[in-house]
Amino acid sequence: MFTGIIEELGVVREAGDRLVIECRKVLRDSEAGASVAVNGVCLTVVERDSSDSSSAGDGSLAFDVSAETRSRSSLGRIAAGHHVNLERPMTLVARLGGHLVQGHVDAVGEVLEVRPAGTGTEVWIDFPSDLGRYIVEKGSIAVDGVSLTVSGRSDGAFGVALIPYTLEATTLGDLKPGDPVNLEVDVIAKYVEALVGTPTGARKGSS
Numbered sequence: 553m554f555t556g557i558i559e560e561l562g563v564v565r566e567a568g569d570r571l572v573i574e575c576r577k578v579l580r581d582s583e584a585g586a587s588v589a590v591n592g593v594c595l596t597v598v599e600r601d602s603s604d605s606s607s608a609g610d611g612s613l614a615f616d617v618s619a620e621t622r623s624r625s626s627l628g629r630i631a632a633g634h635h636v637n638l639e640r641p642m643t644l645v646a647r648l649g650g651h652l653v654q655g656h657v658d659a660v661g662e663v664l665e666v667r668p669a670g671t672g673t674e675v676w677i678d679f680p681s682d683l684g685r686y687i688v689e690k691g692s693i694a695v696d697g698v699s700l701t702v703s704g705r706s707d708g709a710f711g712v713a714l715i716p717y718t719l720e721a722t723t724l725g726d727l728k729p730g731d732p733v734n735l736e737v738d739v740i741a742k743y744v745e746a747l748v749g750t751p752t753g754a755r756k757g758s759s
Contacts, residue, residue: 554589556650556692556699558637558722562590562613567631571595571615578638579611587655588613589639591723592697592734593625594655625657626696626732635723637697650699651692654739659683661695663731664709672715675727678708679735685745686737694736698722 559577566572573590579602582588586597599614622628630636642648665676677695679687687693687710691702695712704711719725727733 553642554594554639554653554655554697555642555646555648556653556694556697557639558698559639561635561721561723562638564630564632564634564636565612566614567634569617571617571627571630572612573615573636573638574612575638576610578640579613582613582640587641588615589637589641589653589655589697590615591626591630591636592653592655592694592736593621593627593657595621624660625734626660629732635726637722639697651694652739653694653697653699653736655697656736657734658737659735660732661735663727663729663733665729666727669713672713673719673725674703674711674713675724676706676709676711677733677735679710681708683735683737684708686741688741691741692738694734696723696733697736698724 560575562573562575565574578588579600582597583600584597587594588597595615595617597613598616602611617627659680661677661679663675664678667674687702687705689702689705693700693702698718700712702710703713714724
């Protein structure tokens with residue numbers, strides 16, 4: 553489980569079936585078998601190399617990325633040299649600064665518009681129609697693993713307001729129209745829907 557508060561920007565060294573990312577902060581306690589969110593996708597560390605002395609960081613982490621993960625997220629479109637958002641799992645004593653993020657991508661959205669808004673930026677992103685019931689104004693959503701608040705909604709799209717810190721500390725500062733982004737809606741909304749909805753296979757008149 554993650555919070556959507558990005559810890560650092562990593563640099564992709566290798567992409568494809570084996571994803572290798574240069575990093576520093578998340579390297580410290582991410583041994584083989586540990587989970588790390590990469591642009592909002594929960595991946596398992598398969599190799600840790602702390603001997604690297606590159607300018608990008610103290611070492612690198614390697615992940616095996618399945619064909620399904622590449623097809624259902626934006627990880628299939630990244631290449632060597634790209635920056636990615638990195639976050640280690642939350643602990644029971646950590647502050648929940650964002651919201652509960654699982655690292656399970658619901659869909660890939662497309663950036664429609666990026667426009668100045670005060671000292672920051674407002675970004676509008678489209679989404680598949682079946683996610684619409686989970687996206688509400690002032691609700692939470694993860695975009696490429698970043699916990700954000702929905703600032704507005706229109707038919708098939710939602711907006712988020714990005715402050716200067718978020719623009720500098722995450723990959724969202726480089727977004728432009730046409731870019732794909734990983735979307736994960738608030739899991740609490742899914743649980744509420746499941747609890748108040750009619751259970752699958754429930755018999756009419758049963759208690």
